[in-house]
Amino acid sequence: MKRSSDYKYARNMILRDLFNGKYEHDSVLPSIGSLAKIYQTDAASMRTAIDKLTEEGLLVRQLHRRNKVNLSDKPHAGPLDIVAFVAPAQRRFFATFIDHFQKIADRFHTMVVFIQQSEDEAIEQTLLNLLENNIHNAVIWLDYETIDDKRVKRLHQMGMNMVFFDIIIKSSYADCVCLDNAEAVKALHQHLKNTGKRRTIYVGRDNPDLSSYFEREQAYLDISSSGRVFRLPWDFRSYLASPQTTFTIDTFKPELRPDAVICSDGELGIELKKEFLLNGIQDVDLVCVDDFDESAELGITVYSQPYSRFAERIFYCLLDQTENSQTWQARLHRLSGNLIIR
Numbered sequence: 001m002k003r004s005s006d007y008k009y010a011r012n013m014i015l016r017d018l019f020n021g022k023y024e025h026d027s028v029l030p031s032i033g034s035l036a037k038i039y040q041t042d043a044a045s046m047r048t049a050i051d052k053l054t055e056e057g058l059l060v061r062q063l064h065r066r067n068k069v070n071l072s073d074k075p076h077a078g079p080l081d082i083v084a085f086v087a088p089a090q091r092r093f094f095a096t097f098i099d100h101f102q103k104i105a106d107r108f109h110t111m112v113v114f115i116q117q118s119e120d121e122a123i124e125q126t127l128l129n130l131l132e133n134n135i136h137n138a139v140i141w142l143d144y145e146t147i148d149d150k151r152v153k154r155l156h157q158m159g160m161n162m163v164f165f166d167i168i169i170k171s172s173y174a175d176c177v178c179l180d181n182a183e184a185v186k187a188l189h190q191h192l193k194n195t196g197k198r199r200t201i202y203v204g205r206d207n208p209d210l211s212s213y214f215e216r217e218q219a220y221l222d223i224s225s226s227g228r229v230f231r232l233p234w235d236f237r238s239y240l241a242s243p244q245t246t247f248t249i250d251t252f253k254p255e256l257r258p259d260a261v262i263c264s265d266g267e268l269g270i271e272l273k274k275e276f277l278l279n280g281i282q283d284v285d286l287v288c289v290d291d292f293d294e295s296a297e298l299g300i301t302v303y304s305q306p307y308s309r310f311a312e313r314i315f316y317c318l319l320d321q322t323e324n325s326q327t328w329q330a331r332l333h334r335l336s337g338n339l340i341i342r
Contacts, residue, residue: 010049012132013039025071071157075321076136087141088117100311124151142167161321168211175317180334181215184303187339188287197259204264206231266290273298299342
């Protein structure tokens with residue numbers, strides 16, 4: 001029984017098999033009739049699907065009307081009219097950044113589409129869905145997720161231009177824009193030393209797989225060999241800190257109390273500062289990476305992330321991929337922020 005007479009269905013089924021490695025570069029596809037049987041559609045729909053994939057450059061027409069797979073290592077050249085911003089949720093960090101990104105996109109008359117990453121769907125599947133809908137430019141904020149570089153490579157070969165934001169992806173097939181994490185932690189640590197704080201601890205999230213957080217923790221250990229590191233549990237799905245009361249009472253007893261604490265990020269810093277206030281702890285300085293309105297209200301010294309420069313660098317990375325596909329090379333861009341003392 002025929003499953004669909006829609007050529008889009010046939011095109012997307014071939015796209016999925018390309019993504020999953022059923023057809024490799026330079027391999028020759030079966031005949032139109034055979035493909036129609038494989039994908040349970042009619043020959044007319046399959047022929048149109050093949051024509052569309054040929055127009056997109058993923059197939060090359062051979063002699064005797066056979067079709068060869070063409071997976072390019074060059075970025076997709078085309079207009080930057082739509083950019084998909086893929087993120088798992090609209091947290092404070094993301095909400096603050098996306099406003100800056102929207103402003104620069106408006107300057108270039110580019111539509112920004114926010115795609116909330118589903119908990120039940122792998123990030124690479126979300127990106128494949130974008131390709132199925134002819135969206136070729138994506139900014140990706142992974143937060144707690146990870147992605148295999150083999151998947152990044154295949155998506156790139158199929159025409160997806162990608163810039164990863166905040167979480168570091170060292171790939172030859174996508175750009176990455178992030179904070180200079182080591183500089184951020186060094187600046188916070190130096191500020192504490194300048195104010196006479198010698199006994200510091202570092203508090204981060206209990207997920208060492210996240211590259212930015214790992215870099216910040218390592219930077220602290222590099223400059224404070226005698227310092228202690230604590231990793232607090234964090235519910236990444238609901239984006240709420242787990243109760244910190246027990247940790248605060250146990251860690252900041254008067255006889256054990258450090259002079260200061262460096263927090264890995266603003267949300268965790270805000271939660272811990274609130275616990276300090278609830279428990280009457282006033283003699284411990286708390287500093288963190290990220291600046292939010294609540295950070296200012298609580299008087300937290302922060303290393304502020306450069307959202308406007310992030311947005312510009314990300315956008316120009318995409319422009320480079322779309323306009324200079326023959327010469328483009330993937331790069332990791334680390335940007336400096338600013339220390340705000342409160």
